[in-house]
Amino acid sequence: MMQAIQKADTGSYQSDNRFRALLGDSAWAGLPEAVQARFGKRLRAGMSVTYQGEVTAMRFSIMGWILAQILRPVGAPLPYDVSSVGQAAVVVVTEDGSTGGQFWIRQYSRAAGFPQVVHSSKRFRGVTGLEEYIGYGIGMALRIRAAPSSLIFESDHYFFEALGLRLRLPRWLTPGALEIGHHDEGTGCFRFSLRLTHSLFGEVLSQDAVFRDAGPHHA
Numbered sequence: 001m002m003q004a005i006q007k008a009d010t011g012s013y014q015s016d017n018r019f020r021a022l023l024g025d026s027a028w029a030g031l032p033e034a035v036q037a038r039f040g041k042r043l044r045a046g047m048s049v050t051y052q053g054e055v056t057a058m059r060f061s062i063m064g065w066i067l068a069q070i071l072r073p074v075g076a077p078l079p080y081d082v083s084s085v086g087q088a089a090v091v092v093v094t095e096d097g098s099t100g101g102q103f104w105i106r107q108y109s110r111a112a113g114f115p116q117v118v119h120s121s122k123r124f125r126g127v128t129g130l131e132e133y134i135g136y137g138i139g140m141a142l143r144i145r146a147a148p149s150s151l152i153f154e155s156d157h158y159f160f161e162a163l164g165l166r167l168r169l170p171r172w173l174t175p176g177a178l179e180i181g182h183h184d185e186g187t188g189c190f191r192f193s194l195r196l197t198h199s200l201f202g203e204v205l206s207q208d209a210v211f212r213d214a215g216p217h218h219a
Contacts, residue, residue, distance in 0.1 A: 055086065091107075103120075140178065150183040176201075194206060
């Protein structure tokens with residue numbers, strides 16, 4: 001079965017300059033080759049790539065816990081259960097052939113009950129050139145920058161859209177500034193980090209998970 005999958009995956013990738021164009025050639029050149037490889041190849045429409053690993057750390061303040069619970073009815077985009085630490089984590093990235101973006105599914109196992117599953121879509125559009133959309137009309141414009149061995153995604157603003165209208169949300173109505181990092185660990189591994197910082201309450205939530213590189217498969 002594995003041989004059949006591998007054979008079907010020949011030619012699954014093509015060169016992808018979407019993230020490079022947003023970052024700039026100079027900053028892109030300073031990234032580790034492994035990071036360039038992960039963000040510099042584009043799957044064919046209908047193909048997915050899976051990364052497996054585990055959650056290594058998670059913490060939140062009382063305010064962070066409240067925010068995570070409030071957002072559970074709209075797709076639970078923030079981690080909400082510390083029992084996921086030490087549990088399996090899976091990320092699946094699928095090329096969205098209809099819009100030219102990417103679908104992301106993040107699954108975090110818990111000590112009991114169903115895993116937490118987060119669905120989102122990365123869309124290459126908007127004033128910053130990159131958005132993360134979680135559904136229910138809610139999204140976030142992102143900016144990216146390079147750091148030593150890392151690619152960093154930072155929230156620029158949040159928005160709500162419906163019926164063809166788009167509203168930029170005021171800061172007081174948002175959960176805070178979100179920073180997501182992709183940190184190369186070498187030997188085919190990388191660390192995912194998430195930090196949410198509120199203007200009044202400081203850092204309210206953080207999560208770290210380590211993943212291994214994996215191959216693509218049909219969605």
